[in-house]
Amino acid sequence: MMPRFYSALKYAAVLIWSAFVLAPFMWALTTSFKTANGVTGGPTYLPWIQYKPSLHGWESLFGGAGGIDIVQPYIDSIIVTVGASIISIVLGTLAAYGLSRFQYRAGFVKNSDIVFFFISQRIMPPIVLAIPFFLMLQFLGLLDTKTGLIIVYIALLLPIAVWIMVDFFDGVPRAVDEMAMLDGCTPFEAFFKVVLPNSLPGILVALMFCLIFGWNDFFFAFTLTFTDTQLLPVAIVALNSSVTPWWSLSASALISVAPLVLIAFFVERLLSRGTLAGAIR
Amino acid sequence: MDQPEFRFYKLSFLLPGLLGLLAVILFPLFFTVRVSLSGWSAVSPGLDFDGLANYRALVSDVRFWQSFERLAGMAVGTVLIQYILGFAMALLVWREIRYRRFFRVLFLVPMMTTPVIMSVIWRTILHESLGPANDFLGLFGLGPYPWLTDGSFAMASVMMVEVWQWTPFMFLLLLAGLISLPREPFLAAAIDGAGPVRTFFNVTFPLMAPVSIGAIIIRLIEASKIMDSVYVLTSGGPGTATETAGYYIYIRGLKDFEIGYAAALSVTYLVVMIVLLTVIAKLLVRTFVGRGT
Amino acid sequence: MKRMLFLTSSACVLTLALASAGRADQVDYTKYGDYANYGSAEDGSSACSYANIDKKDYSGKTLKVISNAVPVIGEPTILHAKQFEDLTGAKVEVVNVPFGDLYQRIMIPFQTGQAAYDVMFYGSLWIGDFHNFLAPVPEEYLQTPGMKDVTQNYKDVATWGDQMVQYPVDGDRNYLKVRADVFNNPEMQKKYKDETGEDLAIPKTWDEYNQIAKFFSGWDWAGDGKKHYGSAEITKRDDLMFSAFIDRVAAYAKNPNVKGGFFFDLKTMTPQVNNPGWVKGLEMFIDAKKAFPPGGENFGLGDAIFSFGGGQSLMEYTWDDPFIQAQEKSSPIRNKVEAAPLPGAYEVWNRDTKKWDKFDTPNAPPYITWGWTSAVAKASKNKEMAFDYLCFFANKPNHALDLQIGRFGINPYRNADFEAKFWEDKLGWTPNVAETYVKTLSGMDKSTNRVFDLRVPGVNQFMSILANGVSQAMAGQKTPQQALDNVAKQWTDVVNKIGKDKVRDAYAKVVALEDQGR
Numbered sequence A: 001m002m003p004r005f006y007s008a009l010k011y012a013a014v015l016i017w018s019a020f021v022l023a024p025f026m027w028a029l030t031t032s033f034k035t036a037n038g039v040t041g042g043p044t045y046l047p048w049i050q051y052k053p054s055l056h057g058w059e060s061l062f063g064g065a066g067g068i069d070i071v072q073p074y075i076d077s078i079i080v081t082v083g084a085s086i087i088s089i090v091l092g093t094l095a096a097y098g099l100s101r102f103q104y105r106a107g108f109v110k111n112s113d114i115v116f117f118f119i120s121q122r123i124m125p126p127i128v129l130a131i132p133f134f135l136m137l138q139f140l141g142l143l144d145t146k147t148g149l150i151i152v153y154i155a156l157l158l159p160i161a162v163w164i165m166v167d168f169f170d171g172v173p174r175a176v177d178e179m180a181m182l183d184g185c186t187p188f189e190a191f192f193k194v195v196l197p198n199s200l201p202g203i204l205v206a207l208m209f210c211l212i213f214g215w216n217d218f219f220f221a222f223t224l225t226f227t228d229t230q231l232l233p234v235a236i237v238a239l240n241s242s243v244t245p246w247w248s249l250s251a252s253a254l255i256s257v258a259p260l261v262l263i264a265f266f267v268e269r270l271l272s273r274g275t276l277a278g279a280i281r
Numbered sequence B: 001m002d003q004p005e006f007r008f009y010k011l012s013f014l015l016p017g018l019l020g021l022l023a024v025i026l027f028p029l030f031f032t033v034r035v036s037l038s039g040w041s042a043v044s045p046g047l048d049f050d051g052l053a054n055y056r057a058l059v060s061d062v063r064f065w066q067s068f069e070r071l072a073g074m075a076v077g078t079v080l081i082q083y084i085l086g087f088a089m090a091l092l093v094w095r096e097i098r099y100r101r102f103f104r105v106l107f108l109v110p111m112m113t114t115p116v117i118m119s120v121i122w123r124t125i126l127h128e129s130l131g132p133a134n135d136f137l138g139l140f141g142l143g144p145y146p147w148l149t150d151g152s153f154a155m156a157s158v159m160m161v162e163v164w165q166w167t168p169f170m171f172l173l174l175l176a177g178l179i180s181l182p183r184e185p186f187l188a189a190a191i192d193g194a195g196p197v198r199t200f201f202n203v204t205f206p207l208m209a210p211v212s213i214g215a216i217i218i219r220l221i222e223a224s225k226i227m228d229s230v231y232v233l234t235s236g237g238p239g240t241a242t243e244t245a246g247y248y249i250y251i252r253g254l255k256d257f258e259i260g261y262a263a264a265l266s267v268t269y270l271v272v273m274i275v276l277l278t279v280i281a282k283l284l285v286r287t288f289v290g291r292g293t
Numbered sequence C: 001m002k003r004m005l006f007l008t009s010s011a012c013v014l015t016l017a018l019a020s021a022g023r024a025d026q027v028d029y030t031k032y033g034d035y036a037n038y039g040s041a042e043d044g045s046s047a048c049s050y051a052n053i054d055k056k057d058y059s060g061k062t063l064k065v066i067s068n069a070v071p072v073i074g075e076p077t078i079l080h081a082k083q084f085e086d087l088t089g090a091k092v093e094v095v096n097v098p099f100g101d102l103y104q105r106i107m108i109p110f111q112t113g114q115a116a117y118d119v120m121f122y123g124s125l126w127i128g129d130f131h132n133f134l135a136p137v138p139e140e141y142l143q144t145p146g147m148k149d150v151t152q153n154y155k156d157v158a159t160w161g162d163q164m165v166q167y168p169v170d171g172d173r174n175y176l177k178v179r180a181d182v183f184n185n186p187e188m189q190k191k192y193k194d195e196t197g198e199d200l201a202i203p204k205t206w207d208e209y210n211q212i213a214k215f216f217s218g219w220d221w222a223g224d225g226k227k228h229y230g231s232a233e234i235t236k237r238d239d240l241m242f243s244a245f246i247d248r249v250a251a252y253a254k255n256p257n258v259k260g261g262f263f264f265d266l267k268t269m270t271p272q273v274n275n276p277g278w279v280k281g282l283e284m285f286i287d288a289k290k291a292f293p294p295g296g297e298n299f300g301l302g303d304a305i306f307s308f309g310g311g312q313s314l315m316e317y318t319w320d321d322p323f324i325q326a327q328e329k330s331s332p333i334r335n336k337v338e339a340a341p342l343p344g345a346y347e348v349w350n351r352d353t354k355k356w357d358k359f360d361t362p363n364a365p366p367y368i369t370w371g372w373t374s375a376v377a378k379a380s381k382n383k384e385m386a387f388d389y390l391c392f393f394a395n396k397p398n399h400a401l402d403l404q405i406g407r408f409g410i411n412p413y414r415n416a417d418f419e420a421k422f423w424e425d426k427l428g429w430t431p432n433v434a435e436t437y438v439k440t441l442s443g444m445d446k447s448t449n450r451v452f453d454l455r456v457p458g459v460n461q462f463m464s465i466l467a468n469g470v471s472q473a474m475a476g477q478k479t480p481q482q483a484l485d486n487v488a489k490q491w492t493d494v495v496n497k498i499g500k501d502k503v504r505d506a507y508a509k510v511v512a513l514e515d516q517g518r
Helices: A002-031 A036-040 A071-101 A111-120 A126-140 A146-171 A174-182 A187-198 A200-216 A219-223 A232-237 A246-273 B004-035 B053-059 B062-092 B100-112 B115-126 B132-139 B151-179 B184-191 B196-207 B209-224 B228-233 B245-255 B259-291 C002-021 C034-038 C050-054 C074-088 C099-111 C124-133 C152-157 C186-196 C206-215 C241-253 C276-291 C301-309 C321-326 C383-393 C396-404 C420-427 C431-446 C459-474 C480-498 C500-515
Strands: C062-068 C091-097 C119-123 C176-179 C229-232 C313-316 C337-340 C345-350 C355-363 C372-377
Touching: A002 A246, A002 B062, A002 B100, A002 B115, A002 B151, A036 A246, A036 C301, A071 A111, A071 A146, A071 A187, A071 A200, A071 A232, A071 B004, A111 A146, A111 B004, A111 B209, A111 B259, A126 A146, A126 A219, A126 B004, A126 B245, A126 B259, A126 C099, A146 A200, A146 A219, A146 B004, A146 B209, A174 A187, A187 A200, A187 B004, A200 A246, A200 B100, A219 A232, A219 C099, A232 A246, A232 B115, A246 B100, A246 B115, B004 B259, B053 B259, B062 B151, B062 B209, B062 B245, B062 B259, B100 B151, B115 B132, B115 B151, B115 B228, B151 B209, B151 B228, B184 B196, B196 B209, B209 B259, B228 B245, B245 B259, B245 C099, B245 C459, C034 C396, C050 C074, C062 C074, C062 C099, C062 C383, C074 C091, C074 C383, C074 C396, C091 C099, C099 C119, C099 C124, C119 C124, C119 C383, C124 C372, C124 C459, C152 C431, C176 C321, C186 C206, C206 C229, C206 C241, C206 C276, C206 C313, C229 C276, C229 C301, C241 C276, C241 C345, C241 C459, C276 C345, C276 C459, C276 C480, C301 C313, C301 C321, C321 C337, C337 C431, C372 C383, C396 C420, C420 C431, C459 C480, C480 C500
Parallel strands: C062 C091, C062 C119, C229 C313
Antiparallel strands: C119 C372, C176 C313, C176 C337, C345 C355
């Protein structure tokens, strides 16, 4: 009897949490088909029965009258996010491997301090960095460009990559690379030929975090661009006028999360196969 | 591997990343410190020298320190809740459960949404006249609740939105940690006849200590910057009930355009946070590892 | 090379001439969406008419424009940009930014010397911070018929000192909106009379406003099975709440017999925010909480619009938007609303005599609160094109179209706009709705006792301090007097920090507008 009770409890907990997770999306889904009159009459849930559905919210995302075009921002967002993430992963993986395998010492600075330095970059509230970054990109002539944003995003994403990869490499036994070097490999060869192929899961997790944080950054995408480069979150809040258009915002929320959900499926596949074992320690 | 002949390799692993980061971050960092010594504002742009005036003003800025206290409560509170819920959900979908792959993906999704946008959605949900939250609870004869208009409720609402958004972060790290745990300790515990509760506290929890510490620290850092949800949901109100340090710096910096003063606030914030986080990290290591195997 | 250029441009002129010859004197909006439903006014022959803009060739040039989020101002910005592109061959890039972030998006490039935008649409109250960075409107644009028809009020709003630096594209003010169907319902009138002993009428004072609002709160006076409430007001701290508060305070603290400043005493630059008139206004604001709909203590403009426009609340007193929302074709309360001037007060604080002055008719100064405006950056390299765009934006057919589409947020600011006929014919408003609307609006323009925004450097800081104080009092964290004393203290600090003379010079311009009483 007891195990069955436990298992019922377990499913109940999972279902309640699922409902909580899903609720905003369901609400956004139904709201995205409303018009002002569907909203002002109080909460309604069922199209046709409770309110008259309209495609206006969705049309406004694809260049319909009274909307904005999110196709170009979508593409720009992908370029910037993927670009910055890949560079961060490359630099971060190398640095993390170094920090995991060698002892660095400069004065009182030790490995753990360097790791903390990387992570600490995320402490600074972004608001303050707006003007310095602005001036820096102005000096480089990179304001309002994708390149400029990629540079800034590297500073935001590199700490995440380093943090995850250091933990990961710490979990890979040193014997692995020592064996390789006994076989005559240089540390580079040992890293690229032996350690790296075995580290793919860790890299993918780090990459996923980089993509999520890069994709969802609003603040820098907002402050460091003018009219030429507009990333997705910026294009979406362009719909947040003084009269909050609940419908188009709801549609945009659903559409912006779509590519990342694909990534979630991918990551879950890796998790289930067990290839992630040891990805995070 | 610390032989002198590896010096070249040693440096060429670390330096590209480190120097890259320094190149991007060093100027903004020093610049901020410099700006914090100036009176840069909407009216007098530029880097004059104002000495420590901003810092002197900041010491007696009650609103800032109160927002800091509030932030501390909020950050620690949300992160703890996220940790507990994330851990619980990770345990639940770790092993025998049907459709676990579906649940695993589902539980990750909130983290992937843009916080600004989702906060707007939440605001419509919590809207006391037009939102479904009160409507739904009304079915059970509950409410209506002043989600965003009463100090404590507003605080709880902001925290709930944060929990919704970021529990998946904990969930993913802890789930991956669980999956990678070695099997032997569990077998040993089973042989000893330990029940699920004892196994958890004697085996699972201690083994998960390193992951837990890392996840908590990172989340604390991120949670401290909490701003979007406050801005959208309550604008720091009612009164100042939900004003956090991050939001206050935003108001002073970009709304009031008191750039110099906001820089001083940020430098102070940075120093306090680094000290606090170091202490918290040490404490965490002590509690987790001290209790562990 | 020169010759080639000449050839192409003349070829261009030729095709354009042909194209426009084939067109009647009406503008075709069909290409850009469903705007054609609204019909078109005649193109006219002003310098910025379609025909004349068509003659210009800006191919190869790019105009950078920043505007509010879609649809308010943002949508017409995009629409007229697309038309401008098609007519002149220019490329117009528009970025739409939510109002809350618009200020910093414009200010950062200004202060760092980056010519980020040629044209900016923003809130006119920022003129005190922006004027140094704006290009004055050239004489030729001042002579266009559209500009000449702008009411003095909105010319004043666009002017800094003796130069017009903002290009008027919108007129804004706060006024009262009520549910006429309730006020005119004999049943409701009787009910109100029976229970309060007074006649139900559109409130002339804030006392009456609060009383009526409280009476009509929490029960179903609309007969639709839902609870309804008395008053929707903007109360969310950093979401324009300061405007709502000033609306309420003006009645008690803007004394027509006292010259020399409403926010400050111009002579000494002492903040007036904590004088008894202001405190009274805040007390009344707090008192009105009892008549708010659920969540009404955290309402932004959007919520207020939905609440009144959706039929939930009896009264509302901000910009035109809730009224327009209520008058939308599909609205459940279309033609059941009425506009009226802001309520006033019989007793007004006199800061010279330190006494309450009594009035026979309520003192109800209109608050000419900020509205949308536009400007061209001084640093722009395309000033001519930029002004052409703005002038085109506001030309006769465009203006007529924009006025009709509520979500555009463009409201009357030209003498010709105050014609009840226009609203009846074009939008099907009933004569009563149209007349109260036009009369209320034009009446505010004619008032001699007006309050303008605090158009001084650092205005955002003053307003955010004020909003914070008011919000603390509303939340019960401080008493009204404590909260406003605190605001006054912080205002003094800000004045000293910015420089007393600097603030005074700017504020003197505002006071001049208020005191000239035209």
